[in-house]
Amino acid sequence: MTRSTLGVLVGLALGFALAFGSLGQMLIVGLFALIGFVVAKVLDGDLDLSQYVSDRRSSR
Template identity: 60%
Template sequence: MTRAHIGTLVGLAFGLSWAFGGFGHLLIVLFVTLIGYVIGKVLDGDIDLSRYVPDRRQSR
């Protein structure tokens, strides 16, 4: 199981525990699941955020 899958499951679990019930709450769960999926993809290296994050090695 990849980190993207684990991130999706974690996001789904948090989303369900945060907003159980109703159609509006379903949209919240889908949003939180999407966040978990994206975090998993970043951890797997499929999405590169180095362009948006400053380099720590640069001197100030």
């Protein structure tokens, strides 16, 4: 799936959330879309979060 297709799908989901709900509901849908995007990037290996997640055993 290309980035433009993904952008259209996210925009469509946000548009439906705003059309059939309120601004708050649209922001919630946007937040979950962002969370899903970050999880997908981590699973694909494009985003490395190891510097933000500390290993507690190494600090002892």
